[in-house]
Amino acid sequence: MKQELFEQRHQSLWNELTEQLDTLEKSRFRRQELPANLPELYRQTCNHYALARGRRYSPNLVEQLHRLVLRGHQQLYTRRGGWIWRLISFIAADFPQALRRQINYFLVALVLFLLPGVLLGVFCYLDQNLIYSVISDGEVSNMAEMYRPDNARTGRTLERSDESDFAMFGFYIYNNIGIGFRTFAMGILAGVGTVFTLIYNGVVIGAVAGYLTGLGYVSTFWSFVSGHSSLELTAIVICGASGLMLGRAVIAPGPYSRLDAIRLQAKQALPLVMGGGLMLLAAAFIEAFWSANSLPNEVKYLFGIALWILMICYFVFAGRSKEERRHGS
Amino acid sequence: MERPGFSELTDTVRTHETPEGIRLQLRMAGPVVRACAWAIDALIRIVLYGLIGAMFSFFGGVGTAVMLILFFLLEWFYPVAFEVTSGATPGKKAMGLVVIHDNGTPISFAASFARNLLRAADFLPFLYAAGLLSMLMNRDFKRLGDLAAGTLVVYKELPIERHPIPEVDPVRPPLELNVDEQRELIRFAERSEQLTTDRQMELASQLSSITATDPGSGVRRIWAFANWLTRGRQ
Numbered sequence: 043m044k045q046e047l048f049e050q051r052h053q054s055l056w057n058e059l060t061e062q063l064d065t066l067e068k069s070r071f072r073r074q075e076l077p078a079n080l081p082e083l084y085r086q087t088c089n090h091y092a093l094a095r096g097r098r099y100s101p102n103l104v105e106q107l108h109r110l111v112l113r114g115h116q117q118l119y120t121r122r123g124g125w126i127w128r129l130i131s132f133i134a135a136d137f138p139q140a141l142r143r144q145i146n147y148f149l150v151a152l153v154l155f156l157l158p159g160v161l162l163g164v165f166c167y168l169d170q171n172l173i174y175s176v177i178s179d180g181e182v183s184n185m186a187e188m189y190r191p192d193n194a195r196t197g198r199t200l201e202r203s204d205e206s207d208f209a210m211f212g213f214y215i216y217n218n219i220g221i222g223f224r225t226f227a228m229g230i231l232a233g234v235g236t237v238f239t240l241i242y243n244g245v246v247i248g249a250v251a252g253y254l255t256g257l258g259y260v261s262t263f264w265s266f267v268s269g270h271s272s273l274e275l276t277a278i279v280i281c282g283a284s285g286l287m288l289g290r291a292v293i294a295p296g297p298y299s300r301l302d303a304i305r306l307q308a309k310q311a312l313p314l315v316m317g318g319g320l321m322l323l324a325a326a327f328i329e330a331f332w333s334a335n336s337l338p339n340e341v342k343y344l345f346g347i348a349l350w351i352l353m354i355c356y357f358v359f360a361g362r363s364k365e366e367r368r369h370g371s
Numbered sequence: 372m373e374r375p376g377f378s379e380l381t382d383t384v385r386t387h388e389t390p391e392g393i394r395l396q397l398r399m400a401g402p403v404v405r406a407c408a409w410a411i412d413a414l415i416r417i418v419l420y421g422l423i424g425a426m427f428s429f430f431g432g433v434g435t436a437v438m439l440i441l442f443f444l445l446e447w448f449y450p451v452a453f454e455v456t457s458g459a460t461p462g463k464k465a466m467g468l469v470v471i472h473d474n475g476t477p478i479s480f481a482a483s484f485a486r487n488l489l490r491a492a493d494f495l496p497f498l499y500a501a502g503l504l505s506m507l508m509n510r511d512f513k514r515l516g517d518l519a520a521g522t523l524v525v526y527k528e529l530p531i532e533r534h535p536i537p538e539v540d541p542v543r544p545p546l547e548l549n550v551d552e553q554r555e556l557i558r559f560a561e562r563s564e565q566l567t568t569d570r571q572m573e574l575a576s577q578l579s580s581i582t583a584t585d586p587g588s589g590v591r592r593i594w595a596f597a598n599w600l601t602r603g604r605q
Contacts, residue, residue: 045557045601088391098550100557100601102533108396109528112475115389119476209432212439223447227491230515231501235492288519301509301518308519312485 045099052090059083059110066117076118084114135361137317142357144283144314147290151282154240155275159248166252173253176245185250189259189266211330218274219322222281226288226315230304233289240282247275265339268346270328272353277321284314385511385523387475395475398526399512400468402503405524409499411462412450419445447487454483459527469527473511482520489516536560539591541599545581553600560597563590 062077091107141148166172173182221239228235254263287307295303332345383401386394420442427438453460458469458477470478470486493502493514502514511523537560548556563571575582575589582592 044603047603085391088389088393091393098554100536100561101554102531102558102561105531106533109531111389111393112395112528115393115395115475116471116477119474120479125480206432209435209439212436212443216439216443219443220446223488224491227489230489230492230519231495304519305521308485308489309481309521312481315488316484 043097045097045103048090048094048097048099049103052086055083055086056090056107056110059087059114063110063113063117067113080114081118084111084118087111087114132313132316133320137313137320138357138360139363140310140313141280141283141317144287144310147283147286148279151236151240151279151286154237155244155279155282157244158241159244159251161248162245163248163252163255166249167256170253170256173249176249182253185254186257186259189254189263191259191262207330207334211326214326214329215323218326219319222277222318222322223315225278225281226284226311226318229285229288229311230292231289232292233286236282236285236289239285240278243278261339265342266333268343269333269349270325271346272350273321273325273328276353277318277325280314280321281318284311284318287311287314383512387473389475397471397475397523399510400466400524400526401512402506404466404468405463405506405512406499408460408462408466408468411465412460413462415461416445416449450487450490451480451483454478454487455480463524467527467529468524470522470524473521473523478522482522486516486520486522489514489519492516534561534564536597536601537563537594539594539598541602542592542595543599544596556593557597557600560594563594 059080062080062083066076087107087110091104091111094104094107162172162176166176177185221243225236225239228239251263251267288304288311291303291307292300298306328349333342335342383399385397385399387397388394423438423441423445427434427441430437450460454470455478457464458471463469470483472478472482490502493499493505493516495501499514502516505515505518506512509518511517513523517523536557544556559574566574571590572587575593578593579589582589
């Protein structure tokens with residue numbers, strides 16, 4: 043068939059496909075019904091493209107059809123809309139499921155974080171001078187100042203107003219979630235960055251807790267941290283676990299090529315980082331607007347313990363599928 | 372494309388085969404053009420940082436909170452927001468680039484988020500040295516983030532203009548041409564409009580053995596062949 047006849051015969055079909063693609067490309071977020079005949083138009087155009095190439099029609103026509111096929115492919119094989127629903131199902135099921143699947147990485151990260159934390163905590167509790175080998179003098183006096191029992195607003199060194207709650211909220215988001223994300227990213231350096239971050243955080247947090255307890259600031263320090271401790275500490279370990287997964291792909295890719303292993307592991311690790319980020323967001327909220335309040339310590343401890351229990355239940359039970367249940371019992 | 376071999380090794384065009392058996396062609400973007408895109412984005416971000424910092428420093432604690440949250444979003448989600456909605460950050464758009472999955476489909480939130488989280492590692496130890504090293508070590512110019520997320524940065528196809536073949540009376544070529552030769556004649560006829568008359572004649576004179584001897588009518592002669600090849604006798 044001559045090129046011109048070919049074009050005349052199919053031009054209307056290509057125009058229809060172009061029009062449909064134009065409307066679809068306008069917005070990816072609105073949930074749109076795909077036109078019923080889009081797949082058919084697309085497959086026919088694929089056919090025309092192959093014919094045009096095979097028959098050596100003009101390069102311009104071939105290129106035009108190639109563009110059309112490319113655009114059709116992009117629209118047909120993409121996921122559209124429904125992101126709010128996906129977010130809800132992520133929190134309700136996907137995230138805890140992902141953590142249960144990767145429980146081994148979580149446990150390794152937990153040990154890397156907890157062991158130095160407990161050790162340094164005990165040592166700093168026993169030896170009040172050891173803290174100066176961990177963090178600088180300025181930071182030590184800052185910490186001591188923040189949790190002094192006669193400090194009207196625990197956990198704050200800023201001017202003691204309600205406004206500082208908001209400022210701290212912004213700071214916790216900027217700082218803590220950023221650290222969580224970086225803990226994941228550094229995992230690609232054979233896991234070294236992640237292991238370092240986990241141990242470093244364990245050492246500093248343990249040392250400060252031990253030191254302040256040793257000073258006798260029990261009621262101020264522990265009541266302040268009890269509220270957000272569950273979410274924040276667990277999120278650090280979860281972000282660490284995701285980084286370890288990346289590191290594992292680099293060090294021991296198993297049956298895959300290293301590149302494939304990285305891609306596979308990153309895909310599996312991503313729900314953990316996203317979930318960790320959301321947990322840190324919630325923790326920032328609690329730390330800024332709850333932890334510094336002046337309610338009786340019993341209430342604060344109770345709140346903290348309740349959150350720990352809720353969180354553990356969430357990770358153990360949320361989104362259990364039938365399969366998982368059968369497997370577990 | 373049809374002939375794998377040398378061009379496959381040196382070209383930056385990669386093909387992806389779709390379920391329909393069609394091989395899509397994607398043109399990879401190299402480190403230099405991506406660095407330019409990044410620089411444009413960096414400039415935009417610096418300006419935004421400045422504006423946000425200046426605006427919210429007057430609103431006390433709440434202002435500080437909003438400022439820090441915006442800084443956080445700017446640092447981690449600036450590229451994600453643009454890539455997910457339109458496929459490219461303003462810098463990439465300016466350089467004519469777009470980010471896609473390595474199967475040719477538009478980038479999803481998860482992939483965009485992953486590739487941009489890993490910027491933190493790509494940046495190490497300074498100015499994307501790790502990312503550059505990674506880009507030079509694989510065929511598709513993937514930085515670490517692209518490797519992990521399974522994404523590609525490719526050139527966005529520019530809209531093509533089709534120039535019609537100048538209409539003259541079709542003439543059957545004097546000898547049997549194979550398909551590639553036919554295609555070259557058609558391509559010449561389509562491109563004629565973009566060439567100067569001198570250049571047209573210069574190119575046409577290469578074929579003086581099958582056209583007329585006079586270069587001016589040689590051009591018309593080739594158009595006539597092209598007309599015959601695309602439309603047939605009329």
